[in-house]
Amino acid sequence: MRKLIEVMKLFYRVNISYEIRTGAIVKLLLRCLFLLLFITGIAILAFMPNISWISGEELYFYILLFFLSISQYISHFVKNEFNYFYINRFPLKFHEALLLRLVYRNLDITSIACNIIGLIILSIKFAMTFSLLANFLVYILCIQILTEILNISGTKLYKNKKLYILFISLFLILIITFAKLRLFLPNYLLYSIRQQSYGNILGLIGTALLLVGIYKLVYTMDFRLKPGKGFSLNFSFVFELLIKRLAFIDKPLRYLIAKDFILMLRTKKHVFVYCFLLSLTFFSNDVGAENSIFYNLLIAFPVQVCINSFSLDNKGVISIFQTNVNRRNVFLAKNIVSGLLIILLYILFSLIFLIMGGTTFINASKLFLFIIPALFFLLPLCNYLSVTFPLKEGNSGGALFGTINIKSILIYTVISILVLTVFTVLTYFYQNQIFIPFLIVSTGLGYLFYQKSLDKVVKKLNDKEKKIITKLLFSRG
Amino acid sequence: MSQVILEVTNLSKSYEDIHVLKSISFNVEKGKCFGVLGPNGAGKTTLFSIISGILNKNEGEISINGKSISHEAQLKHGKIGILFNDIGIYEKLTASEFLRFLGVMYDLPEERLEERIRYISNILKLDLSNRTLIEKYSTGMKKKIAFAAAVIHSPDLLLLDEPFESVDAIVTHNIKELIRSYIKEGGTILIASHILQIIEEICDDFIIIDKGKVLLKSNVKELNGINLEQYFVDIISHQEVADEKTY
Numbered sequence: 001m002r003k004l005i006e007v008m009k010l011f012y013r014v015n016i017s018y019e020i021r022t023g024a025i026v027k028l029l030l031r032c033l034f035l036l037l038f039i040t041g042i043a044i045l046a047f048m049p050n051i052s053w054i055s056g057e058e059l060y061f062y063i064l065l066f067f068l069s070i071s072q073y074i075s076h077f078v079k080n081e082f083n084y085f086y087i088n089r090f091p092l093k094f095h096e097a098l099l100l101r102l103v104y105r106n107l108d109i110t111s112i113a114c115n116i117i118g119l120i121i122l123s124i125k126f127a128m129t130f131s132l133l134a135n136f137l138v139y140i141l142c143i144q145i146l147t148e149i150l151n152i153s154g155t156k157l158y159k160n161k162k163l164y165i166l167f168i169s170l171f172l173i174l175i176i177t178f179a180k181l182r183l184f185l186p187n188y189l190l191y192s193i194r195q196q197s198y199g200n201i202l203g204l205i206g207t208a209l210l211l212v213g214i215y216k217l218v219y220t221m222d223f224r225l226k227p228g229k230g231f232s233l234n235f236s237f238v239f240e241l242l243i244k245r246l247a248f249i250d251k252p253l254r255y256l257i258a259k260d261f262i263l264m265l266r267t268k269k270h271v272f273v274y275c276f277l278l279s280l281t282f283f284s285n286d287v288g289a290e291n292s293i294f295y296n297l298l299i300a301f302p303v304q305v306c307i308n309s310f311s312l313d314n315k316g317v318i319s320i321f322q323t324n325v326n327r328r329n330v331f332l333a334k335n336i337v338s339g340l341l342i343i344l345l346y347i348l349f350s351l352i353f354l355i356m357g358g359t360t361f362i363n364a365s366k367l368f369l370f371i372i373p374a375l376f377f378l379l380p381l382c383n384y385l386s387v388t389f390p391l392k393e394g395n396s397g398g399a400l401f402g403t404i405n406i407k408s409i410l411i412y413t414v415i416s417i418l419v420l421t422v423f424t425v426l427t428y429f430y431q432n433q434i435f436i437p438f439l440i441v442s443t444g445l446g447y448l449f450y451q452k453s454l455d456k457v458v459k460k461l462n463d464k465e466k467k468i469i470t471k472l473l474f475s476r477g
Numbered sequence: 478m479s480q481v482i483l484e485v486t487n488l489s490k491s492y493e494d495i496h497v498l499k500s501i502s503f504n505v506e507k508g509k510c511f512g513v514l515g516p517n518g519a520g521k522t523t524l525f526s527i528i529s530g531i532l533n534k535n536e537g538e539i540s541i542n543g544k545s546i547s548h549e550a551q552l553k554h555g556k557i558g559i560l561f562n563d564i565g566i567y568e569k570l571t572a573s574e575f576l577r578f579l580g581v582m583y584d585l586p587e588e589r590l591e592e593r594i595r596y597i598s599n600i601l602k603l604d605l606s607n608r609t610l611i612e613k614y615s616t617g618m619k620k621k622i623a624f625a626a627a628v629i630h631s632p633d634l635l636l637l638d639e640p641f642e643s644v645d646a647i648v649t650h651n652i653k654e655l656i657r658s659y660i661k662e663g664g665t666i667l668i669a670s671h672i673l674q675i676i677e678e679i680c681d682d683f684i685i686i687d688k689g690k691v692l693l694k695s696n697v698k699e700l701n702g703i704n705l706e707q708y709f710v711d712i713i714s715h716q717e718v719a720d721e722k723t724y
Contacts, residue, residue: 255581263569316567316575318531319626322559323582469531 252325256333263312264337310386310468321469327458335379346371369439376446380453387460387468479506481543482634482665483528488537490523490689497523499689500537505634505667505682510660512676512683513669516713520689521669522561525638528667529559541634558632560623560640568612572622573605576629583630590629597625600655602647616643624652628659635659637668641675653679677705685712692716 246254310317320330350364461468483505490498497520505511515521526532528539538545541556559565567575573594580590598605601621611622620640627635637656641649656666656679670676676683677697685693692712700708 252581252584255578259567259570259574259578262574263567313567315565316570318559318561318565319567319575319579319582321531322529322557323579324584325582466531466533 250326250329253329253333256320256325256329257336260312260333260337261340264341318469321465327461328454331383331454331457331461335375335383338379338382339375342375343368343371366435373439373442373446376443376450380450380457383453383457384460387457387464479508481505482507482541483511483667484538484540484543485524485528486538488524488527488539489535490520490527490532491535497689498527498534501686501689501691502537503684503691503694505665507633507665508660508663509681510656510666510668510679512680513667513686514671514673514676514683514709515669515686516671518688519686521686522638524686525559525561525636525667525669529557529636556633558627558630558635560620560627560635560637566611566619566623566626568619569610571608571610572603572614572625575611575622576605576625579626579629585630593629593631594625597628597655600658601625601651617645617648620644621648621651624655628655631662631664633665635664635666637666637670639670640668641670641672649675673705673709685709687713687716 249257313320346368350368354361354364481504485504486502488498488501489496501520501524503511513521513524523532527534567578570578576594576597577590580593585593594605597603601624603621603625611619614622620643624637624640627637640652640656644652653675656668660666668676668680677700680697682694682696684691684695697705
């Protein structure tokens with residue numbers, strides 16, 4: 001225990017002194033300002049009278065998701081990324097390493113404050129949904145603990161195949177007993193199961209296990225089996241073949257799309273977005289889950305992927321800048337891949353909801369149609385951010401310190417407000433006949449906006465190319 | 478007289494108040510291997526970054542084939558190939574995916590790309606049927622892949638920043654072989670390394686830089702049997718003494 005405390009103190013000392021050295025006090029203040037702004041906003045939302053076209057539960061969900069997205073975003077500002085290679089320098093036992101990793105990763109002050117204050121306000125306002133909140137926390141905790149266990153057991157120091165096999169077996173049992181049962185049970189049975197809080201929690205644990213397990217398996221296999229003499233499944237190869245067939249797309253663009261798609265699939269963190277989204281299936285009958293997914297896709301996903309679009313390339317970005325590839329194609333490819341993934345995910349989750357009876361086909365379709373104009377407006381903003389404030393990623397997938405900029409915060413806030421507005425408008429138009437004309441007009445306007453923005457962002461990229469390369473290749477953060 | 482492919486004149490670069498390069502000048506002839514020697518922190522990587530167009534210079538001129546480097550079209554049309562020390566690779570792709578991707582970005586026709594990949598992988602002993610991600614390879618393998626990427630489009634000028642660092646004897650041998658065949662085909666190489674025996678073995682001309690200044694320009698043949706390592710240490714120590722006196 002003494003050793004553990006010492007190591008933790010060391011990590012904190014390193015981080016705090018690093019923040020002070022790099023003038024991070026201003027940045028910390030900015031983080032607090034950001035936090036205050038959202039707490040105020042959330043308090044206003046939480047205590048205002050109920051609005052007829054939006055239910056309390058829906059509002060609760062959007063607010064909760066908003067908080068989760070923000071805490072994720074805030075974590076991009078600080079170098080609190082736990083580098084587990086450091087752990088290997090110390091003779092720590094498995095449980096010590098696990099505890100250290102868990103504590104260290106979840107002790108970002110602003111993220112904690114953001115979540116706790118938000119959740120307290122929400123619990124006061126929506127006391128009835130408190131059990132939902134508890135279940136959700138159980139789910140998050142499960143994901144965190146299990147991922148850490150598997151991450152540490154996967155390192156050279158703690159490699160333990162038996163533990164892996166044990167977990168995988170557990171996943172399989174839980175898939176069959178809980179997750180699968182819940183997914184295919186008729187609605188009335190599902191409802192009765194939901195009334196039992198134990199069932200709920202077990203189901204959540206099952207899903208968490210299932211998702212982390214699938215993820216780890218897939219990640220370990222790198223989406224493919226090793227090529228053999230006989231038949232072998234090769235995901236990248238299949239995708240490349242598919243893309244190559246699309247002869248009407250410019251060849252470099254096809255390759256850019258293929259590369260981005262593969263990079264995105266092989267980047268760890270996206271699995272958490274999928275896990276989170278899939279977890280919503282458990283609440284689908286209680287709230288407008290398809291709306292929540294839409295919201296999360298358009299907030300969390302762009303924040304994680306699009307804003308940081310060059311970070312996926314990271315060191316490899318030099319390859320693009322050294323060739324004569326059209327820069328417009330680079331953005332186009334990144335946007336096509338992001339957009340396609342958002343659309344694919346939406347379809348996947350909508351199907352799950354439809355099977356569970358959580359939504360109607362018409363509602364799901366309406367929302368699906370709304371994603372296209374929303375993307376046309378959101379992707380240009382994300383492109384702009386990725387060029388203006390490129391973020392560099394560490395080995396473990398988190399952005400490194402030193403990327404904060406007040407303009408970046410403001411633009412992100414604009415994006416958030418825009419998405420909230422879009423969402424509000426969308427919810428309003430659900431009740432009206434003018435949904436289709438509204439959709440057509442906004443798609444048209446969005447397309448024009450996107451086209452115009454593409455030229456501008458390419459110009460900006462050309463101007464800032466050296467800065468971006470320096471940031472991604474040479475800077476410490 | 479040999480044709481000069483790279484001409485660097487009075488090149489200077491500073492980061493805020495730190496002068497990394499101070500008025501550096503040298504010429505590289507076509508079809509030659511030119512070595513840039515210097516201790517750690519001498520400014521070699523900065524020099525290569527500026528020549529390759531990654532960083533901006535503060536002062537001076539760089540021209541390739543007589544055209545100014547600020548005319549960036551040269552870079553973008555595959556005149557230069559670069560191998561940096563541990564940068565410039567998509568580590569989440571396989572070696573094969575990465576090389577094919579680069580080939581298409583450089584506009585290589587399909588047959589030519591296949592031919593290049595076969596040729597390079599053969600010399601470097603790269604197994605491209607292996608579906609392992611680059612990130613999972615050893616440093617030596619990564620270096621081989623980065624080298625293959627740098628020459629995939631048969632550039633006129635190849636910049637190699639510490640190509641022999643962290644690689645074993647076999648990889649060193651393979652890289653040397655590729656360098657020799659590249660030179661034989663009429664290519665030009667600018668190489669930075671602190672492994673002086675290799676520089677002595679493969680380079681024609683060389684410069685020694687330290688603290689951003691060119692201390693010596695010479696030819697390997699002019700050494701007349703003098704040990705390059707001893708020569709290098711003497712020059713650097715002599716400069717340090719001179720700097721101390723000035724200080």
